[in-house]
Amino acid sequence: MLHIPRALRVVFLTLAALLCSTYILLPGQASSDGQKPFLLKDTSAVKKVAVIGAGAAGASTAYFLKDFAEKHDVPVNITVYERNNYIGGRTTVVHAYDDPEEPVELGASIFVQVNKILYDAAIHFELPLVDYEGGSADGADQIGVWNGREFVVVISNGGWWETIKMAWRYGLSPLRLQNLVKKTVGQFLKMYDEPVFPWKSLTQTALDLELTAATSTAALDFLKLNSVYPPFTTDLIQASTRVNYASNLGHISGLVTMVAMSTDNAMAVGGGNWRIFDKMVQTSKAGVLLETGVTNVERKDGGKTWVVNAASSSGDELEDEYDEVVIATPYQFSNITSHSITPPETIKYTNLYVTLFTSPYRLSPKYFKLDKGLVPDMVLSTLPPDEDETTKGVGLTRFWSVNILRVLERKLENGVKRKEYLYKIFSPTYWEDDEILEMIGLPGDASALTWTHRKLWQSYPVEEPRTTFQEARLDFGLWYTAGLEAFISCMETMSLAGKNVAANIVEGWVSERRAAEMPKMPMERDQAL
Ligand SMILES: Cc1cc2nc3c(=O)[nH]c(=O)nc-3n(C[C@H](O)[C@H](O)[C@H](O)COP(=O)(O)OP(=O)(O)OC[C@H]3O[C@@H](n4cnc5c(N)ncnc54)[C@H](O)[C@@H]3O)c2cc1C
Ligand SMILES: *[C@@H]1O[C@H](CO)[C@@H](O)[C@H](O)[C@H]1NC(C)=O
Ligand SMILES: *[C@@H]1O[C@H](CO)[C@@H](O)[C@H](O)[C@H]1NC(C)=O
Helix, strand or coil: CCCCCHHHHHHHHHHHHHHHHHHHHCCCCCCCCCCCCCCCCCCCCCEEEEEECCCHHHHHHHHHHHHHHHHCCCCEEEEEECCCCCCCCCCCEEEHHHCCCCEEECCCCCEECCCHHHHHHHHHCCCCEEECCCCCCCCCCCEEEECCCCEEEEECCCCHHHHHHHHHHHCCHHHHHHHHHHHHHHHHHHHHCCCCCCCCCHHHHHHHCCCHHHHCCEHHHHHHHCCCCCCHHHHHHHHHHHHHHCCCHHHCEHHHHHHHCCCCCEEEECCCCHHHHHHHHHHCCCEEECCEEEEEEEECCCCCCEEEEEEECCCCEEEEEECEEEECCCHHHCCCECCCCCCCCCCCEEEEEEEEEEECCCCCCCCCCCCCCCCCCEEEECCCCCCCCCCCCCHHHCCCEEEEEEEEEEECCCCCEEEEEEEEEEECCCCCHHHHHHHCCCCCCHHHCCEEEEEEEEEEECCCCCCCCCCCEEECCEEECHHHHHCCCCHHHHHHHHHHHHHHHHHHHHHHHHHHHCCCCHHHHHHHC
């Protein structure tokens, strides 16, 4: 493993500081009346930062920027621009029956304890953590993996017989997978701490941490190389990559797959995971402009600063100038125009339909070709044997997953309460009411559906294997978080992307200040002599 030793990093930093200060001093001419030259910046002045986007990445940028800047005595003034009328981006809730007491995640729904930033923030902000909502309590099996013809595996609440059956069917593959996940996630976690954090180059960091083998290999091969074999891979690992990343094993990187399998202690914030990001933004003391989309970002002529133009939904136009701009959203969807930005790489995102609905009925055993018993609360999916893992699309099942999130009590007009199930479907295409009704075995009976909500997301990149990544620094004072999405896209990694950008920005300020405080440059002294 290749780490840059601490001592060397200090040398690099000092070098950067020297380069930086010459840059600042060069164009300035000391004027006779004691005014400062216009480019010699008052380094004690407040640093102005624009954060574009208030999802996980933008919220975390603002939060850590404030924190790191305070620790280094740099005054900052942060403005967060958000096109939506809410904070959270792809992490947001809607309300079943439009009842404020029944929030349900429309986007990102779970994280795990090893997700340090989210977990620590939730604890710090004293937000309620709930176990990932699990099913109906009707006594149905917990999880079933459906391939469009049959359930290839059904998992109930454990028990020794279950364990023996699993061991018989899958041999050592589960154990090997566990070790592989542990090893890979262990390497990834080094990105949180010195000497890796804060990193400048994601591509180099992946190499240094020996993660490139995992990022550059499709899960199908990565698993085989590590002696994890079918049917374990096709039954269970693929069910996981399909529900988490809408992808089969042939089209998703080994690294993303390892993360998708790292699901110990899954949890969520009661009331919605967006609350973490809301608290982060509040704590940063940033000025928040909701319903305000940035339209244009340009470098100020001959200067170091950036001019940001935005338009609010009510038609107001805003313009402001910043020392640093953080683009915390996929640039390709931002609708930002610019002459001075070299656009970051455009990557392919997954189109994912989320369909939420409520019904007093369970899924139809007939639809799932069961002679008896209940359909499991969570139906994951995989490909049938005649469609192999290199298949790009969803295949025979036509959905990635369908599950009962929880049981609700619906208040009927006559004051009576009725038990209903709250469901979520992930699918690559629009899931019609008729298709839902078929799934619950009541085709044509529209009254069986009591509430629906649909949303098409560009949910995450198609996580194809790759070796190089879009870097976070786009230009002097211009930063980008979404490059990390092609590495792994989840709330935690995007929070980490924001934290990394924040640390890099503050590191830059600190070395700039150090350089400015240096009484004389050696070169100037030489010239004076
Ligand atoms: C259905 C679904 C399920 C998922 N499940 C999980 C899960 O269980 N666990 C998990 O960890 N992750 C999950 N994810 C992934 C996770 O949601 C994302 O990785 C993460 O939320 C991305 O955060 P972000 O801040 O980078 O981007 P976003 O959340 O997309 O935030 C970007 C923000 O920028 C704003 N914006 C864009 N352009 C402009 C502009 N010009 N001016 C101002 N604002 C602008 C957008 O409105 C948006 O609010 C899921 C995603 C989806 C869609
Ligand atoms: C921060 O900047 C905004 C404008 O960009 C300004 O209105 C506000 O007063 C500043 N806040 C502080 C605390 O300096
Ligand atoms: C962004 O631009 C595209 C193409 O012009 C347009 O279809 C889309 O509605 C715009 N999105 C937003 C949120 O303004």
